[in-house]
Amino acid sequence: MVNNVLLSAENISKNFKKLKVLDDISLDLIQGKITCILGSSGCGKTTLLRIIAGLEKASKGKILSSLTLPGKEVGYMSQEDSLLPWKTAEQNVLFALELTGIKNHRQAMKMLRLVHLNHFSRYYPHELSGGQRQRVSLARMLALSPKLLLLDEPLSALDIVIKNDLTQIIRNYVIKNQAAALMITHSVEEALLVADTILILSPRPACITDKIDIKDSERNNAFARVKEALENAIKEKKCATSS
Amino acid sequence: MRHIILKFIPGIILLLLWEYAASHDKSVLFFFSSPGKVIALLCKELQNAGMWHNISVTFMEASLGLIIGTLLGTVVGLLIWVNDIIRKMLEPYLLILGAIPIFALAPMLIIWFGIGLMSKVFMAAFSVFLVALAQSYEGTKNAAEKYTLFTESLGISRMKMMYKIILPGSLQWILSGLKMNIGLALLGAFIGEFVSSTAGLGFYILREGSLFNTTGVLVGIILLTCLSFFFNLVLDGVKKYLLPWVNYQKSN
Numbered sequence: 001m002v003n004n005v006l007l008s009a010e011n012i013s014k015n016f017k018k019l020k021v022l023d024d025i026s027l028d029l030i031q032g033k034i035t036c037i038l039g040s041s042g043c044g045k046t047t048l049l050r051i052i053a054g055l056e057k058a059s060k061g062k063i064l065s066s067l068t069l070p071g072k073e074v075g076y077m078s079q080e081d082s083l084l085p086w087k088t089a090e091q092n093v094l095f096a097l098e099l100t101g102i103k104n105h106r107q108a109m110k111m112l113r114l115v116h117l118n119h120f121s122r123y124y125p126h127e128l129s130g131g132q133r134q135r136v137s138l139a140r141m142l143a144l145s146p147k148l149l150l151l152d153e154p155l156s157a158l159d160i161v162i163k164n165d166l167t168q169i170i171r172n173y174v175i176k177n178q179a180a181a182l183m184i185t186h187s188v189e190e191a192l193l194v195a196d197t198i199l200i201l202s203p204r205p206a207c208i209t210d211k212i213d214i215k216d217s218e219r220n221n222a223f224a225r226v227k228e229a230l231e232n233a234i235k236e237k238k239c240a241t242s243s
Numbered sequence: 244m245r246h247i248i249l250k251f252i253p254g255i256i257l258l259l260l261w262e263y264a265a266s267h268d269k270s271v272l273f274f275f276s277s278p279g280k281v282i283a284l285l286c287k288e289l290q291n292a293g294m295w296h297n298i299s300v301t302f303m304e305a306s307l308g309l310i311i312g313t314l315l316g317t318v319v320g321l322l323i324w325v326n327d328i329i330r331k332m333l334e335p336y337l338l339i340l341g342a343i344p345i346f347a348l349a350p351m352l353i354i355w356f357g358i359g360l361m362s363k364v365f366m367a368a369f370s371v372f373l374v375a376l377a378q379s380y381e382g383t384k385n386a387a388e389k390y391t392l393f394t395e396s397l398g399i400s401r402m403k404m405m406y407k408i409i410l411p412g413s414l415q416w417i418l419s420g421l422k423m424n425i426g427l428a429l430l431g432a433f434i435g436e437f438v439s440s441t442a443g444l445g446f447y448i449l450r451e452g453s454l455f456n457t458t459g460v461l462v463g464i465i466l467l468t469c470l471s472f473f474f475n476l477v478l479d480g481v482k483k484y485l486l487p488w489v490n491y492q493k494s495n
Contacts, residue, residue, distance in 0.1 A: 053396045068398065076396035084390055085488040086411055099399055099407070126488040140393070150396065 004031045006148055006180040007052065012061035013205075014047055020205035021047050023239070024061070027199060027208065029148065029180035034171065036191040037184045038226070039201030040234055045184035046152055048206070052182060053150050067148055072100045075146030079153040081133040083125040089136045090121035096140045111139035115169060131162035138166055142173055149174065151183035155190050167194045188227050192219055198226055200233045207239035276458040285462045298466060300443040304360060304432035305425075305470065308367020312428065313421050315368070316375025321413075323376075324383035325405050337376070345369050345431070349438040363435035363443070370431030371424035378423070382416025383409050415489055418482050425474040429467060444470075 007029040014022040021044040029035055029052075039045050050056040053076060054069030067073045083092050093108040112118045115135040125133050134154065141149065149170065155163045171194065174181050185191050191198050192214065200210040210229040214222055232238075258278045265277030272280075288294040323330040349366055356362035386409045394404055436445025444463050451459025482489065 054398075055395055070396045070398040072397050074396050076393055078392050080389070080392075082390050082392050084408065084412070086486075095407075096393070096397075099394060099397060099403070124488060137393075144397070 005029065006031050007063065007065040007067065009048075009052060010062050010064065012048065012051060012058045012063075014044070014051060014056075015059045022051075022058075023205040023207045025201075025206070025208055026061075027182075029182055031178045031180050032175055033196040034174055034181040034183060034194050035197045035199065036195030037182065037199050037201055038188065038191045038230055039184070039186060039206060040203055040230075041186050043201050043203050044206040045186075045201060048201075049150055049152055049182065049184055065148075072144060073147040075141035075144060075149045077137055077141050077149070077151050077154045079156050081125065081130075081137040083133055083136055083140070085125050088122050088124055089117060089128065089132075089139075092125070092136055093140045093143050096143050100144055107143055108139075111143040112136070114142065115139045116165075131158050134158060134162070135166065138169060142169075145177065147177075147179050149179060149181035149183075151181060153185050153190075154183070155193075156185065156187065163190065163193060170194065188223060188230060192222055192226060198229075200226075200229045202233045202239065209233040209236075209238055209240055211240065273455075274457060276461055280458045281461045281465070284458050285465060288462055294447070294466075297442055297444050297447045298470070300360070301429070301432055301436070301445065301467070302470060304363035304435065304443065305367050305428040305474070307360075307364045308431055309371055309421070309424055309428040309474075311364065312368035312371035313375040313417070313424060316372045316377075316420075317379040317417050320376045320379030321383060321405065321410065323380055324387070324409065325401055337373070341373055346434045349434055352435065353439050358439040358441065363432045363440070366435035367428040367431035370427040374424050374427065375417070375420050378416050378420025379413060382413025382420075385416060386412025415486055418478065418486070422475065422478050422482075425471055425478070429471055429474075433467065 005028045009025060009027050012022055012025045013020070025048060027035065027037075037045055037048065047056065051058045052063060052069075053074060054063070054071070063069065083089075084095065087095055089112060090105075090108050093111050094103065094105065097104050097107060109118060109121060112121050115138055117132060117135055117139065120128060120132060120136075123132075125136070128136065134157075137154070151170070155166060158166070170181065173179065183191075183194055195214055198212045198214060199208050200212070201207070202209045210233065212222070212226055212229060261275065262278050265272040265275065265280075271277075319333070323333065346366075348369060349362075352362040352365050352369075356365060383405075387404075390408050390412050391404055394408060432443070433445040433448075436443040437449055440446040444467050448460050448463035448467075451457075451463060
C-alpha cells in the first residue's frame with residue numbers, strides 16, 4: 001500500500017447465492033481525500049460500503065488496511081440518523097464516546113458546537129428537525145475522531161443549505177485530521193459537492209466504469225461530465241480495468 | 244362534544260330497548276336480565292366484602308401471571324436475538340408450544356400447583372408467554388435495524404449492544420405486547436378459576452351461572468371488563484412516562 005492510502009479494496013466481488021452483486025471492484029481510500037461512489041439505486045453501493053466497513057464478507061477479493069475493521073477508528077453514517085430516541089442530543093454523542101470507553105462531556109459539547117447545535121444539547125431527537133438530527137449524527141460520528149468515514153447517502157434527505165453545511169464540516173474534518181472518507185450516493189449534485197474523486201458504478205453486477213478526479217476549481221462545472229459518465233455506465237457498462 | 248354524544252347514542256338506545264323488552268317479557272328477563280337489575284346488583288355487590296375479595300383474587304392472579312409470563316417471554320425473546328444457536332435450539336419447541344391450546348393445560352396445572360393462587364397465576368403466565376416472546380423478538384429485530392448501524396461499525400459486542408441499545412430500543416414493542424396480553428392474562432386466570440377454585444370473578448360467574456342468575460353473571464363480566472380497563476390505564480401511564488417519544492411519532 002502507498003503511504004497515504006488508508007484502505008485498499010482489491011478485486012472485491014460479492015454474490016448472494018446465484019445473484020452477483022459486485023464484480024471485481026478495486027479502490028483506494030486516501031488520507032485527506034473524499035472518495036464518492038456514484039451509482040443508480042439498488043446497484044450494490046451499500047453492500048460495498050458494508051464490506052469495506054468489515055460488516056459483511058466479500059465472496060472474492062480482500063480489504064487491506066492498517067485499521068481494525070469493524071473498529072473504533074471507523075465512523076459510519078447513514079441516510080437515517082439512527083439516534084437513540086431515549087437520549088438527548090448531548091447524551092447521544094456522549095453515548096458513542098462511552099462505548100469506546102471515554103466519558104467526556106466537554107468533547108460531546110465541542111462536537112455539538114462544531115455542528116452548530118450546542119444550544120440544542122438537551123433536546124431529544126423527536127424535538128429536532130431532520131437536518132438537526134443528521135447534524136447530531138455527524139457530531140456523534142466525529143466525536144470518536146475516526147480515521148475512516150463511511151457515509152451511506154447521509155445527505156439525501158436534506159435541503160441544499162444543510163447539505164452545504166454538513167459537506168463543509170466533513171471536508172474540513174477530513175483535511176484537518178488527514179482522515180479518509182468514502183461516501184456513496186445516487187445524486188450527481190451531492191457527489192460534486194463533496195468528492196475529490198468520483199467512482200462511477202454500473203448497475204448489477206456492479207463494477208467501476210469510470211474514475212473522475214474533481215478539482216475545487218471545476219466543482220461547479222463538472223456536472224455535465226459526471227452525469228454523462230453515469231449515463232454511459234448505465235447504458236454501456238464498460239468496466240474499468242482498475243481504479 | 245358532539246362526537247362524544249354521538250358515541251353514546253347507540254349504547255343508550257340498546258340499553259333502553261333491553262330494559263323495555265325485559266320489563267314486558269319474562270323470558271327476556273330470565274335469559275338476559277335487565278340493565279336496571281344489573282346496576283342494582285352491581286351496586287349491592289360492591290358494598291359486599293366478599294365481592295372485593297373475588298376482585299382482588301382475580302386481580303392478583305392476572306397481574307402476577309402477566310408479570311411472570313411477560314418477563315419469561317421477554318428474556319427468551321432477547322436471548323434468541325443475542326445468540327443464533329439458542330434460536331435454532333428453541334425454535335421447534337416454541338413451535339410445539341404455540342400449537343398447544345394453552346387452556347387445555349388447566350387440569351395439569353391444578354394437579355401441579357393445587358387449586359390455590361399459583362395454578363391460576365401459571366395459567367395466566369402460560370397464556371401470555373408466547374405473545375411476550377414474539378413481541379420482544381420483533382422488538383429486538385426492529386431496534387437492531389434502526390439503531391445499531393453506527394455501533395456495528397465500531398465493532399461493539401452483541402452483548403453490550405443488547406444491554407445499551409436493543410433492550411431500551413425494544414421497550415416499545417415489549418409494552419405493546421404487555422397491552423395485548425392483558426386480555427389473555429385475565430382469560431388465563433378466569434379459565435383457571437373456572438376449572439377449580441374457591442374465589443375470584445371466574446368462580447363468582449360460574450356460581451351465578453349454575454344458579455341461572457344471569458344478572459350475577461353479567462355483574463361478574465362487568466367487573467372483569469373494569470379490571471381490564473384498569474390494567475390498560477396503568478399501562479398507558481407507564482408507556483407515556485417511559486416512552487414519551489412514541490406518542491410524538493404516532494401523531495406525526
